[in-house]
Amino acid sequence: MSHHAAAADRPLGVGILGAGPVTQAIHLPALARLGDVLEVRHIMDVDAAVASSVAARVGAKSSTSMDELLGDPDVDIVAICSPHHFHADQVIAACKAGKKAVLCEKPFAMNGGEAARISAVSAETGVPIVVGAMHTFDPGWLAAEQNWGNLPETAHTIRSSIVLPPNARFEDFATEIVTRPAAGRRDYSDIEVIKAALQGGIMGLAIHDLPLVRRFTPDFEQVEVLQARHVRPFGYTVSLRTPSRVIELRAVMNGTWKPEWTFEAIADDSALRIDFTPSYVQAGSAVATFTRRDGSETTSFGPYGHNGYEGEWRELAGLANGTRQAPSAQTLIDDLTFALSIAEATVATGAADHANATRTAGVSA
Amino acid sequence: MSAQFTVQATPAAREAGAVTQTVASLPETFGPVPAGHTGPADVLVVAGSGGWTAEAAGAVQSGARGIMVANPIPEDTSELAAVADAAGAVVVLDLRWAANPALVAEGSGPDARAAVRSGLGSASLLDSVATAPPGTDPRQLLSDHLAALLAVTGQLDGVAVLRGDASGYTVSGRLANGAPFTAQGVLTAARPAGVDIRLYTADGGVDVQVPDPDAAWPAEVRVTGPHGNLLLPTLYESAHRFSWRRLKEHLSAGTRPDDLAGFARLTDLYATLTAT
Numbered sequence: 001m002s003h004h005a006a007a008a009d010r011p012l013g014v015g016i017l018g019a020g021p022v023t024q025a026i027h028l029p030a031l032a033r034l035g036d037v038l039e040v041r042h043i044m045d046v047d048a049a050v051a052s053s054v055a056a057r058v059g060a061k062s063s064t065s066m067d068e069l070l071g072d073p074d075v076d077i078v079a080i081c082s083p084h085h086f087h088a089d090q091v092i093a094a095c096k097a098g099k100k101a102v103l104c105e106k107p108f109a110m111n112g113g114e115a116a117r118i119s120a121v122s123a124e125t126g127v128p129i130v131v132g133a134m135h136t137f138d139p140g141w142l143a144a145e146q147n148w149g150n151l152p153e154t155a156h157t158i159r160s161s162i163v164l165p166p167n168a169r170f171e172d173f174a175t176e177i178v179t180r181p182a183a184g185r186r187d188y189s190d191i192e193v194i195k196a197a198l199q200g201g202i203m204g205l206a207i208h209d210l211p212l213v214r215r216f217t218p219d220f221e222q223v224e225v226l227q228a229r230h231v232r233p234f235g236y237t238v239s240l241r242t243p244s245r246v247i248e249l250r251a252v253m254n255g256t257w258k259p260e261w262t263f264e265a266i267a268d269d270s271a272l273r274i275d276f277t278p279s280y281v282q283a284g285s286a287v288a289t290f291t292r293r294d295g296s297e298t299t300s301f302g303p304y305g306h307n308g309y310e311g312e313w314r315e316l317a318g319l320a321n322g323t324r325q326a327p328s329a330q331t332l333i334d335d336l337t338f339a340l341s342i343a344e345a346t347v348a349t350g351a352a353d354h355a356n357a358t359r360t361a362g363v364s365a
Numbered sequence: 366m367s368a369q370f371t372v373q374a375t376p377a378a379r380e381a382g383a384v385t386q387t388v389a390s391l392p393e394t395f396g397p398v399p400a401g402h403t404g405p406a407d408v409l410v411v412a413g414s415g416g417w418t419a420e421a422a423g424a425v426q427s428g429a430r431g432i433m434v435a436n437p438i439p440e441d442t443s444e445l446a447a448v449a450d451a452a453g454a455v456v457v458l459d460l461r462w463a464a465n466p467a468l469v470a471e472g473s474g475p476d477a478r479a480a481v482r483s484g485l486g487s488a489s490l491l492d493s494v495a496t497a498p499p500g501t502d503p504r505q506l507l508s509d510h511l512a513a514l515l516a517v518t519g520q521l522d523g524v525a526v527l528r529g530d531a532s533g534y535t536v537s538g539r540l541a542n543g544a545p546f547t548a549q550g551v552l553t554a555a556r557p558a559g560v561d562i563r564l565y566t567a568d569g570g571v572d573v574q575v576p577d578p579d580a581a582w583p584a585e586v587r588v589t590g591p592h593g594n595l596l597l598p599t600l601y602e603s604a605h606r607f608s609w610r611r612l613k614e615h616l617s618a619g620t621r622p623d624d625l626a627g628f629a630r631l632t633d634l635y636a637t638l639t640a641t
Contacts, residue, residue: 156532157551161492163565226527227537229545231490231565237545239527239535246532248549252489255568258589268499271555294498295557357543 011039012100012320015075017066017090018082019045019054021180022105025171025280027079028058030309033282037317038077044069050179066090070097077316079103084203088114095127100320103312105132106207107336115336119329128319128326130312133211133335135263135276137311140286141212143301144272147290154267155216155245160209162235162251163260170259170280186233191354194230198350201236202343205251209263210342211335212274216265217245220338228350238346277307368396370431370616374410381412382435382459383579387605394613405429408612413437413458418445425454431616432456433608437628439508439635446625455615458624459608462495462560462575463512466600466607467584475597477562477573477586481517487567491518491546495560499552503534504639506550511536512631513560513575514548521546526638536638578604 014031016023023043031038040058045051048064055062063069070078070093078094080087080103088109094102095118108131109115122129135141171177186193202210214220219242227239231252240247261276271291277283285304291297318324372395374384388395398406408431409424411417421432422445432449437458449456458464470476495510507529514521524538533550540546562573569589576582583599602610615622 157549157553159494159549226535227547229537231545233489235489237490237492237537237547239537239547241528246528246530246535248535248547250490250492250547252565254489254565254570256565256570256589257591258569258594266551266553266555268552269554271553291555294554357539 011035011037012076012317013041013072013074014038014077014079015042015044015069015072016040016079016081017044017069017086018080019043019047019050020081021167021171021177023079023081024054024177025174026309027081027313028054029174029282030307030313031058033306033310034313034317038313041074042069042072047179053178066093070094070099076100077103077320079105081105084110088118091118091129092121095121095125095129098125099127101316102127102129103132103316104129107131107203107339108332109336110203111340112333112337115333119333122329129329129332130316130319130327131332131335132309132312133208134279134308134312135208135286136211136308137315138276138286138308139304139306139311140274140276140288140302141308142311143304144274144288144290147288147299147301148265148272149270151265151267151270151272152216153218154270155265155272156268157246157248157264157266158213158216159248159262159264159266160206160213160250161260161262161264162205162209163256163258164251164253164278165256165259166253167280169257170278174280174282188230188232191351194354195347195351197230197234198228198236198347199343201230201234201251202238202346203339205253206236206238206249206342207339210339212263213247213249214335214338217242217247217338219243219245220334223247223338223341223345225342225345225349227353228346229353230350236346236350238342240342277303279309282307282310368392369394370407370613371396371398371402372408372410373398373406375412377414378410378412378435381414382410382433383603383605384410384433384435387603387609390606391609391613394617395609407431407616408433410435415440418442421445421456422448425449425452425456430454431612433612434458436461436509438505439628439632441632442625442629446629449621449625453621455612455621456625457608457612457615457622458628459578459605460512460516461509461578461604463509463516464604464608465575465578465584466602466604467586467597468513468516468573468575470600471611475586477571477584477597478517478519480571480586480588480597481562481564481573482519484564484566484569484571485518485540486542488540488542488544489565489567490544491540491562491564493546493548493560493562495548495550496556497550497552497558498554501552503529503550503552506552507534507536507548507638508631508635510548510550510560511634512628514546514562515627515631515634517562517573518546521634524634524638581606 043055
């Protein structure tokens, strides 16, 4: 149960665990657009100076303790924006604290066991959980969903392509970041570096769109990795196959200024392409475009005025107010299982490819 | 005034190369064989289906001065090259996408080849998608696709087919600097046929979109870098017409194109793929 009964006309209180660049450049600007329904009241970070600085921007309390934030009766909704390996325990603690809703940045768990524990606690407490897969809340995606007919059943080819500059470019358009993590130099000859980059690529970047991919992949449990290769300086090219689908994942984070973030689902006679706006900036929604008849028939939806981050906060407010239905825990678990299976196989395949390429280079040298 | 060079084509070649409408766009240079004319035409059009190299060699030996091959499939061209060399005949290959003037321009004009090759040293990834209607022979599509890629990259290493099925194929390999490349074929009637080539580099990249040659819609080549996003001049000329215009230039100047030598690289690459 909630510790605090909010007045009907009072915005819902938000508490955020972790005050890094995602909180500073994504969530606080999104919440600033929703001041009539949501209000940031508590910021927690292990770095007291960061917690204090970020909290002061929005007139919120600050702390360095998760328990202090969860015990704050002014906090109705908890957002978990901490490093990945803290997510599961913090989601569970937030549910047990009786909050009205929990937002967990993706991924919400790092293995199936954690996911099952979260599911059980969510069911036991009745606290709805939203995973921060922002594209699933993007009005462009939602418009596509309303209009795609039987495309999820008929699509044979699915592509996700993400081309982005370093995060700092868009973070700096969104806010003034304090304490940005230092970027280290990577030794690409070290296979552990490659494995970590591939793991990070799937669970940190591809995961944004894997729930979208899964919507078009009914046999997602039978996914097979045909190819996985690291792209320098950061990215991947991964080719997947299920008995009924071809799935291609591409990502490049280089020094470009030009972002391109697309999702495509292609069938024999119709195709969907969604062009998403870059993260961090409030640049409106994605544009969804359906094509038929050699491209001579085109129908587009969007852009709409807000993006998926704002969309997920609207969803959380609705959940906390009881005006929206909680998402299925099984959907979240299936999304996570799908991502984890791809990440695991990608790391194994990519590491083998890297070792093979290194051996070949050694022979030819 | 009659055309400079007479043209003869079988019905199959005429259809494969859109010969009638293309030749009609160069009326001072090419024209039909006049009624009552005996002997071979100046130019013979050969459909690029199986056995095209032998057919083309036979045409050269019969006296044709120029050969236009419409959309050839990979075949060993060494014997044809020897016959053409001996006769001084001009053999031009009208390739579906690779012959588009935006890929390899005349003279020193800006083109996709120069843009891509200038980025290969700092390449992170080359990702390409070819689209064609359902029912297309995936092997022909792959051949067309690789021809376009070779035209702009010049070299592809470690190429392997990851999958091939009713919906298309995925091929992977490496660029000269070791960066990965992928080429995917997608069979769908939802989108126009064409090939999309995207090279991503350290600070931008090159985006090449090549349409089918059945109309003069232009390819688009965009170069992204710190300067911004530059669209190279658009050329409203189909691959078919550009091929015929090259044939005209060579016949008129008495020069020889290197089409067959370039095509041999495609044939070699294709042979390694189909053997695996």
